[in-house]
Amino acid sequence: MGVVIAFEGGQRQTASLDSLVALTNSDMALVNEFIMEKAQSHVELIPELAGHLINSGGKRIRPMLTIAAARMCGYTGLHHLKLAMSVEFMHTATLLHDDVVDESDLRRGKQAARVIWGNQASVLVGDYLLGQAFKMMVETGSLDCLRILSEAACTIAEGEVLQLSVSQDTSTTEDSYLKVVGAKTAALFSAAAKVGGVIAGKPRNAQEALESFGRNLGIAFQLVDDALDYSGKQATLGKSVGDDFRERKITLPVVLSFRRGAEEERNFWKRVMEDGNQTDDDLIYATKLMERHGAIADTIERARHYGSMACDALAIFPDSEWKTALLESVAFCISRAH
Amino acid sequence: MGVVIAFEGGQRQTASLDSLVALTNSDMALVNEFIMEKAQSHVELIPELAGHLINSGGKRIRPMLTIAAARMCGYTGLHHLKLAMSVEFMHTATLLHDDVVDESDLRRGKQAARVIWGNQASVLVGDYLLGQAFKMMVETGSLDCLRILSEAACTIAEGEVLQLSVSQDTSTTEDSYLKVVGAKTAALFSAAAKVGGVIAGKPRNAQEALESFGRNLGIAFQLVDDALDYSGKQATLGKSVGDDFRERKITLPVVLSFRRGAEEERNFWKRVMEDGNQTDDDLIYATKLMERHGAIADTIERARHYGSMACDALAIFPDSEWKTALLESVAFCISRAH
Numbered sequence: 104m105g106v107v108i109a110f111e112g113g114q115r116q117t118a119s120l121d122s123l124v125a126l127t128n129s130d131m132a133l134v135n136e137f138i139m140e141k142a143q144s145h146v147e148l149i150p151e152l153a154g155h156l157i158n159s160g161g162k163r164i165r166p167m168l169t170i171a172a173a174r175m176c177g178y179t180g181l182h183h184l185k186l187a188m189s190v191e192f193m194h195t196a197t198l199l200h201d202d203v204v205d206e207s208d209l210r211r212g213k214q215a216a217r218v219i220w221g222n223q224a225s226v227l228v229g230d231y232l233l234g235q236a237f238k239m240m241v242e243t244g245s246l247d248c249l250r251i252l253s254e255a256a257c258t259i260a261e262g263e264v265l266q267l268s269v270s271q272d273t274s275t276t277e278d279s280y281l282k283v284v285g286a287k288t289a290a291l292f293s294a295a296a297k298v299g300g301v302i303a304g305k306p307r308n309a310q311e312a313l314e315s316f317g318r319n320l321g322i323a324f325q326l327v328d329d330a331l332d333y334s335g336k337q338a339t340l341g342k343s344v345g346d347d348f349r350e351r352k353i354t355l356p357v358v359l360s361f362r363r364g365a366e367e368e369r370n371f372w373k374r375v376m377e378d379g380n381q382t383d384d385d386l387i388y389a390t391k392l393m394e395r396h397g398a399i400a401d402t403i404e405r406a407r408h409y410g411s412m413a414c415d416a417l418a419i420f421p422d423s424e425w426k427t428a429l430l431e432s433v434a435f436c437i438s439r440a441h
Numbered sequence: 442m443g444v445v446i447a448f449e450g451g452q453r454q455t456a457s458l459d460s461l462v463a464l465t466n467s468d469m470a471l472v473n474e475f476i477m478e479k480a481q482s483h484v485e486l487i488p489e490l491a492g493h494l495i496n497s498g499g500k501r502i503r504p505m506l507t508i509a510a511a512r513m514c515g516y517t518g519l520h521h522l523k524l525a526m527s528v529e530f531m532h533t534a535t536l537l538h539d540d541v542v543d544e545s546d547l548r549r550g551k552q553a554a555r556v557i558w559g560n561q562a563s564v565l566v567g568d569y570l571l572g573q574a575f576k577m578m579v580e581t582g583s584l585d586c587l588r589i590l591s592e593a594a595c596t597i598a599e600g601e602v603l604q605l606s607v608s609q610d611t612s613t614t615e616d617s618y619l620k621v622v623g624a625k626t627a628a629l630f631s632a633a634a635k636v637g638g639v640i641a642g643k644p645r646n647a648q649e650a651l652e653s654f655g656r657n658l659g660i661a662f663q664l665v666d667d668a669l670d671y672s673g674k675q676a677t678l679g680k681s682v683g684d685d686f687r688e689r690k691i692t693l694p695v696v697l698s699f700r701r702g703a704e705e706e707r708n709f710w711k712r713v714m715e716d717g718n719q720t721d722d723d724l725i726y727a728t729k730l731m732e733r734h735g736a737i738a739d740t741i742e743r744a745r746h747y748g749s750m751a752c753d754a755l756a757i758f759p760d761s762e763w764k765t766a767l768l769e770s771v772a773f774c775i776s777r778a779h
Contacts, residue, residue, distance in 0.1 A: 146603045200568060203541075204561040223542040226564055227601045230538060233568075234595035237575055241587045249579045249587065256572035263565045265484045 106441060108434035111411040118438035120162070122428035127170045130184060134166050137188040141235045152220050152228045156195055159213050164432070165295045166191045168320075172299025172313050175425035182243040182302050189252060190295045192236035197259055197291075199229035204263065205350055248298045255294035262286020266352075271379070273361050273372045275353045284325045285318065292321030312416050319413035320433055326406035327440045329354035330399050333390050334440070345386045351376045355405065359398040360389075368392055403440045410437050444779060446772035449749040456776030458500070460766035465508045468522060472504050475526040479573045490558050490566045494533055497551050502770070503633045504529045506658075510637025510651050513763035520581040520640050527590060528633045530574035535597060535629075537567035542601065543688055586636045593632035600624025604690075609717070611699050611710045613691045622663045623656065630659030650754050657751035658771055664744035665778045667692035668737050671728050672778070683724045689714045693743065697736040698727075706730055741778045748775050 106118040124131075142153035166187035173183035201207070202215040203222045209215055217225040233256070240249050266283045269275045296317030300310045332347040333356055347354050353376060361372045375381045375389065393399050413433045420426050444456040462469075480491035504525035511521035539545070540553040541560045547553055555563040571594070578587050604621045607613045634655030638648045670685040671694055685692050691714060699710045713719045713727065731737050751771045758764050 144599055144602075146599050146606070148602050148606055149599065200564050204564055222560070223605055224602060226538050226542055227598050227605065230571075231595055231598035231602065233571065234591055234598055237591035238588070238595060241584055241591055244584060246579055246582060246584070250576070253572055253575035253579055257569055257576060258572075260565050260569035260572055261482055261484050261487065264482075264486050264562060264569065267561055267565065268484070268486055 106434075106438045108407070108410070108437050110407065110414055110434075112415070114411070114414060116414065116434035117431050118434035119431045120164075120435045121431075122424065123167055123171060123432045126174070126424060126428050127167045130170045130174075130187070131163065131167065133184050134163075134170070134187045134191070137184060137239075138191060141188065141192070141239065142232070144231070148220065148224055149228055149231055152199075152216050152224055153195070153232060155213070155216050155219065156198060163191060164324075165194050165291060167432075168292065168295045168317060168429075169299045171425050171429050172296045172317075173303050174299075175420060175423055175429065176300050176303035176305045176309060178299070178303035180302070182245065183299060185239045185243050186248055186252075186298045186302060187295075189236040189239045190291065190298075192232045192239070193252065193256060193259075194291060196229040196232040196236070197263075199225045199232070201263070204267070207346070207350070209346075243302065245298075245302060247301045251294050251298055251301065255290045258286045258290040262288075262290065270353060271351045271377050272353060273357070273369070273376050275358055277355065277358050277362075280353065280355055280358055281322070284322055288325040289318045289321030292324065293317035296320075308419065312419050315416040316413050316429070319409040319416065320436065323406040323409040323413065323433065324436045326355055326402050326409070327436055329356060330402040330406070330440050332356075333393055333399060348375070348386050348389055349381065351379055355402045356393050356398040357389075359401055360392050360396050363396040363398070364392060403437070406440070407437050410434070444772075444776045446745070446748070446775045448745065448752055448772075450753070452749070452752060454752065454772035455769050456772035457769045458502075458773045459769075460762065461505055461509060461770045464512070464762060464766050465505045468508045468512075468525070469501065469505065471522050472501075472508070472525045472529070475522060475577075476529060479526065479530070479577065480570070482569070486558065486562055487566055487569055490537075490554050490562055491533070491570060493551070493554055493557070494536060499532075501529060502662075503532050503629060505770075506630065506633045506655060506767075507637045509763050509767050510634045510655075511641050512637075513758060513761055513767065514638050514641035514643045514647060516637070516641035518640070520583065521637060523577045523581050524586055524590075524636045524640060525633075527574040527577045528629065528636075530570045530577070531590065531594060531597075532629060534567040534570040534574070535601075537563045537570070539601070542605070545684070545688070547684075581640065583636075583640060585639045589632050589636055589639065593628045596624045596628040600626075600628065607691060609689045609715050610691060611695070611707070611714050613696055615693065615696050615700075618691065618693055618696050619660070622660050626663040627656045627659030630662065631655035634658075646757065650757050653754040654751050654767070657747040657754065658774065661744040661747040661751065661771065662774045664693055664740050664747070665774055667694060668740040668744070668778050670694075671731055671737055686713070686724050686727055687719065689717055693740045694731050694736040695727075697739055698730050698734050701734040701736070702730060741775070744778070745775050748772070 107115050108118045109115050138157055142157055143150050169187040169190050170183055202217050203225050207215050208218055240252055262283055269279055293314050296313040297310055300313040361369055375385050410433045414430050417426055445453050446456045447453050476495055480495060481488050507525040507528050508521055540555050541563050545553050546556055578590055600621055604625060607617055631652050634651040635648055638651040699707055713723050748771045752768050755764055
């Protein structure tokens with residue numbers, strides 16, 4: 104991509120997912136086979152619905168993290184593939200349930216499963232994939248990995264419920280918002296990276312470094328996503344512009360704009376977010392307010408801050424192509440906003 | 442209760458849950474403490490919603506099965522309590538998701554959680570409880586139990602999806618219907634009983650006996666439930682009469698009535714179940730048709746057949762108060778219809 108991202112402490116990192124994709128390529132081919140195999144069922148609707156989402160072109164960044172973490176830690180077995188699959192299924196199950204919860208019509212630029220097969224099937228197929236994820240974890244025989252991933256499952260659900268209760272509340276603070284992000288997004292990134300170190304038998308300090316790497320990368324990833332939702336760029340990413348706005352989600356760009364805005368602006372945010380009284384022009388005005396207060400730019404700055412922490416967390420690992428690939432993927436996440 | 446149920450082979454069994462409740466009483470007190478503790482979260486909505494369902498007076502028959510199976514097998518540790526809690530949480534999560542899927546307004550005679558807190562929260566709190574269930578299983582350190590229960594989780598979800606696809610289809614055969622019941626209800630009964638034997642370290646034949654006991658008891662339990670849905674008795678059980686009818690669920694009484702009915706009757710079933718064109722009088726007429734063809738009585742006869750298999754499955758265990766309690770609970774399930 105040629106983009107270079109500057110992090111705190113003067114570290115500069117090429118922004119690219121290419122190395123990670125290339126290095127994990129053969130492992131990911133096996134993970135993808137597993138995914139197709141384990142989404143099967145004699146109940147036809149299951150592979151049909153699961154396949155719709157599985158084949159919808161997600162980047163599979165979470166399972167790549169598990170693989171890269173395990174490989175960077177020198178793991179040579181096969182269990183990391185099962186863990187990677189479990190992580191992706193947990194993510195897919197979350198997406199299916201999220202679409203029901205958010206009443207979304209689109210997912211990755213395609214019709215959401217719930218629109219085609221209904222909310223009912225989306226809830227149940229999500230449950231099925233979660234069950235399959237746990238079955239695969241059991242196959243690795245690692246109780247530590249099972250503990251980490253089942254804790255992540257709880258935390259993710261907690262984060263989603265928390266998001267429900269803060270949603271449409273313009274008085275949400277940056278801290279509360281970060282709690283939501285830490286749970287609903289960062290918990291799975293964090294677990295995905297950590298289990299790679301655990302399955303490789305690495306000591307606690309390496310496990311914690313990976314956990315911290317994943318958590319901070321996850322936060323950066325989500326913040327950039329939030330920024331992209333208000334930028335024209337996202338159209339090229341297969342999402343509709345202003346989804347969060349229409350769903351009245353309070354994300355960091357809104358939190359910052361609300362806090363930095365004058366009384367009149369705050370009334371605007373209350374009307375569109377709390378009362379849900381919106382027109383198409385309101386989205387344009389919202390973006391203008393964000394620009395006025397540097398809310399998008401500062402959301403990306405915050406993301407860069409978490410990206411720095413992610414990079415620093417990997418410092419205890421000796422240099423390797425795997426480590427470089429992981430560092431470049433952090434920069435890539437930030438660069439999506441540029 | 443004084444009721445005695447006759448099973449195939451001339452076996453006669455007192456129908457009562459009293460012995461099971463009395464014997465498991467002190468263990469269940471600990472399980473209930475666990476349940477309250479693990480339904481906690483710093484996210485307020487979670488204990489609020491979970492508590493609503495947890496305190497709604499379910500009989501907790503599934504965790505009692507786990508405890509009784511473990512104790513009958515001579516288990517003296519504490520892990521069976523964690524397994525019992527996991528089983529109940531899996532069940533609670535299923536109920537929360539079921540209500541969303543079925544769009545039910547009532548659950549155990551109270552407003553369904555989804556009516557009070559919305560579908561969104563019900564989906565997510567269900568996910569949270571499922572995560573907590575897996576965390577507890579991990580704490581037992583038994584990969585065998587984790588395997589059995591995660592397989593059950595998949596099977597249950599598969600059964601629910603299968604039910605979606607056969608729902609409102611009057612041509613459903615008894616076999617297809619039994620497949621649904623085997624998955625959505627019997628899989629958890631079966632796993633609940635089996636893990637009791639597994640945690641007690643019993644050999645495979647004992648584990649399989651418990652699995653078979655649980656599966657057949659689960660089928661009997663569901664068939665009696667289906668019969669009760671068309672009988673006045675269910676009003677005393679805190680359910681509304683005719684729920685299945687209004688939700689156009691094809692259960693065994695409908696399958697039998699449809700198959701045994703004349704052309705005109707079949708047209709009636711198609712109108713009310715497939716087209717969903719129903720009046721209150723139709724429920725009365727449906728019950729009359731069931732009576733005409735002995736559909737309710739034969740559904741209970743079928744249940745008695747599965748009950749017999751459940752009792753026979755326990756034959757390999759030496760006599761004990763635990764075994765007697767389990768046998769009486771089978772008879773109790775059948776007797777609910779009397």
